[in-house]
Each structure stands twice: as structure tokens, then as C-alpha cells.
Amino acid sequence: MLIAKELREMIVAAINDAVAAGEIPPVDAPDFVLERPRLKAHGDWATNAALALSRNLGRSPRDIADILARRLQEGTEAQGADGGAGTLRSVEVAGPGFINITLSQDRVLGELVRVANEGETYGRWSFGEGRRFNVEFVSANPVGPLHVGHGRWAALGDALCKLLEAAGYAVDREFYLNDYGSQMDVFAASVEARYLELAGLEFEFPAEGYHGAYVADIARALLAEDGGRPLQKPPDERRSELGERAYRMALSHIQDSMASFGVTFDAWASERELQQAGAVEKEVRSLIADGLAYEKDGAVWMATSRFGDDKDRVLVRSSGAPTYFAADIAYHLDKMARGYDHLINIWGADHHGYVRRMQAAMEARGYPDGLEVILGQLVNLKRGGEPVRMSKRTGEMVTFDELVEEVGRDAARYLFLTRSQDTALDFDIQLAVEESMDNPVYYVQYAHARICSILRYGSGKGVDLSEDVPGMEILRLLESEEEADLALKIFEFEELVRDAAMDRAPHRLTRYLEELAAVFHVFYNRHRVISDDAELTAARLFLVRCARQVIRNGLAILGVSAPESM
């Protein structure tokens, strides 16, 4: 059983027993903290249960702690009465009333065996109960290459999905294409202008057009493909054909970028298809019929202010064109209609003002908690400390592909995930490349490669590397401080996965893996794994294999590879 769970149960039992024995007045077990203390002197685990109880009981927390500590001690002695060892080695009261707990060696070793037995499923949970989640992320306009900022959402979205899957949810990844509306027209006009230019014809570049060099690249590819045949067609037809093919090209490029980054989407939803199927128009009519939308000033408004929005929002402009909002309502209802229990959208912080109206719409349609929006702060791209200006319109930009090419897929993924999405991310390309050897991702991967190296060395020495779990009498040779530290750090993984999934915080995993790698490296520098002592060698091999397993499991959630050698 998860150590933290067992300890919690033991503490609750101690409280109830103390109440039953009349040592403390009747009280419900309070919320209390059970954590791994920062200071080693405070034991393997510590709880503030006595401090929490003293608030309700009005008695000295030290007295309560003494009572609980004695109960815990007696409890663990009872566990050991049948010859085996109890869970606890020692229980001490310290400070204002903390109870510091040290685990018995056998309890630690038993948990280690569980890690080995569960293997790649160690750290997986089932509390998601198979509920179907749809996570929508990246969702860039298909009018050019992805930029660096999209990379953060790709890394974050995919890692979050993997975390949710580890928690037991059934997750689909979805990319929403805003392939309808004015930006597509501008894109088509921009490509057409470059196309005409390349063909040596007169052209007029649209005032608000896309100036990036990639537009000309697309035009050049189109021209090479068709040899200028569209020039024979009427202007309208020509533009729509070129625009359509340019869109397909841009989309295919985006799909290639995501695929090579290792992100596989289950669905590529199209706004245009929704529009053409009449889903948007139909939803607007339905909202009016249901009294949730109304006409005013020649436009159609949705009464989002009745559901917590600051004011009502336009669904259909007085020009007759539907807004992005109208399409988004139809789109999100479409997702719900596809059977999802919960929707998660990852949006850039610049869409912050849009969240409330979207949730108001969902509430109006009967899904008050159906949509969860994760806002991520933006990426500030730098090169050697100097900010890199990025604008799709002017074309000054570093593309996502270029970044991945330059710093590598693992480093890019990992660096994107080192910070909370609530924090703007400074991404210095030069630093990521130049200091790649000091990059935290390599620190973690190196620990994995080192363990593989140990196993290779052992194999060369003829050491028995079968995956069998050594017996307890052998495992008990793991009695050094560094070995215990490594084991206890390994055990943090399971709860961390749960907490990170619930808090939507993949970045906690990077921090943890660095801590785990650090504890391993310390162990490695103090102790030889492969030695002349066959039993000790077997025990230590077992320990480092457990560490390797957890590093693997953690990196897998982040979508980062675990190399066998570096």
C-alpha cells in the first residue's frame, strides 16, 4: 500500500483509539498534513495532526502529540507481534507538536519491491475511472508555420494528457482549426500576390497581408506544382483555388511539426466544416428559440451576462457574419455531443478575456462545469539575452521547427515544462544550445544512462542480471543513508503523479525528476553498485533498477526519451 495512505490510516486510528480510551475528548479526525519533511532530522515523514487537533480541543499540542505518538508506537508493535516487522521504526514528538516518523527498513524495502513489481505501471492510478476527457491545445490558425509559443502548448498539452491518462482518465487530444473567416481570406490573398509576383505578373499585396517569407515559399511550391495553370482562370476562382491549396499545405506542415515533436492528435476539428454543415447557424437559431439570445441593433446577442459574464456578447454581426464566439459555442457543444465528460482547453493568456463568456455559454447549455480553461502565459523568445521580436504579420519569427531543430526535441519539450504555465517563460535559444550540457534534461537523462551503464558493466562482469526480486535477507543490506534517501525519493513519485494530474501541473514532474536524479547521483558517488560482494551487488542493482524505472516512467509522462547511453 502507498506509504502515505497507510500512515494516514495509522494516525486516524491512533486518534480514534485515544478518543475511545478517554485520553482525549471525542473529536472527528481533523484535516492534517502528512509530508516528507525538509530536514532529515525530522524523520522520513512528519505530521501536524496534534497541532490540528489542539485547535479544536484546546489542549496543548505537545500533550496530544505525546498521546498519539505512544498510540502509533503501540500500533506498530502490534503489527510486528506475529514475527514480522512493523511499519514504523521510531515516532518522535518535536517542535511545537509535530510527530516525526521514521519507517522501518522492512517497510521501505517492501515498498521498493512493489515499485519493481509494478514496473512501468508504477505511478498509475485509477481514480479517473475511465471518464472521457477531451483536451484541446495548440489550435493555431492554419496560415503558416507554428511559432515557438505554440511549442509550449504542444509540450504542455501532451504532458497533461499523459498525466491524466496516468490518473486513469480516457483522454483524447484535439486540435481546432480556425480555417474559416477573414484571416483565411487574407492568407489566400497574400499567397496569391506572391504567386503572381513569382510568375512575373502585376500584383497587389493586401494591406493587412501576411508578410512572412513562408508565404512566398508556399507560393513557390504551388507554382512548381501547377506550372502556373491557375493563371488561366478567372481571378475569383484562381484565388480560391490557390487559397485552398495553400491552406492544405500549411495544415500539412503543422501536422508534420506536431508529429515530429511526438504529439499525436486524435482529432483535427475544422471550424469551416462546422460552418458548412450549418451547425453554427443552427445553434444561433436554437439559442434564440430558447430565449438565450436576442436581436438588437441589427445583430444577434447572447445573454451571457445572465451566466456570470460582464455583458452580453454578439453572435451574429449586423453584417450577417457569425462571430468566432458563435462558432466556438457550436464547436464546444459538438465536443460534448461526442460523449466527453469534461473538456479542457489550453489557451494563451491573451485569450483571458474570452474565458468567462465561453463558460457562460456552456452553463447556458447545461454544462456548468463542462469546460475547464487552462491559461498559459506566453513565451518570451530570446537569443543571447536579446529579445527576439516575433510577428506573424511582419514575418519576423523563429518557427517552432527551427527551435526544435536547434535545441533538440527532448530539450525543447523539457524546457517548456520546467515552469508553471502561470509564469511567462523566457526561452533563450542560445542558452538552451550553448549550455546544453548543463541543461536539466540532460541531468535527468544522464542518471538514467548511468544506471544502464552500470547494468552493462555488470553484464560484462558476469553478474546475474535476472529481473528476480532478491529476498529480504539480501535487501536488508541496503542500510546506508544514501540508499534509504534514494528509496524514499522514489516513493514520492506515486503521489506526485496524482497531485500533478489534479492540479494540471506537469512542471512539478520536472522538478521531481531533477531531485530524484540528484539523490541517485549522490548515491552513485558514495557507493559502488558492482562489487565483489555478490549479495550487496544484487541488492544495489535492485535499488538502481527501481530508480531507473521511475525515471523512465516520469520522462515518459513528459514525452522525453530515456536514453540508454549518452
Place this chain on the structure above:
RNA sequence: GCGCCUGUAGCUCAAAGGAUAGAGCAGCGGACUUCUAAUCCGCAGGUUGGAGGUUCGAGUCCUCCCAGGCGUGCCA
């Protein structure tokens, strides 16, 4: 003006209301005839933006102020 996010070591960032606020980088000094020195050990570095408040206990919660980012469209 209003709303959201952020403010912690020289830099980049961590810390479900807990004990002496931690890592990495940069700086200084050490450790390889030993399984990978992409590592490890040590030193130095702080009024957690500021002021009040709640609490046995606040970087964390509340109020106000300061600074930065984003938003506040019949744009997407």
C-alpha cells in the same frame, strides 16, 4: 478605471498554512589508477516588492499600496 497572472539569492525558478525559505546557473575552493567528472563535496549568496491584518505558526490566506505582463472588440 475594472478583471486575471506575476513579483522569492546576481540570473532563471521551487516550496497542498508548518519546523532553520530550497534547487539550478553564474562566482570561489576541492574530488576521477574505481560501474560515464554531462557527476559529486564544500564556501558564499535573502528584510520572499512594501505596509497592515488573520493564525500557536504566513513566501503561502485577507485588505491596501507599488512594479511588470495580459485582457477589458459587432477581431480571431
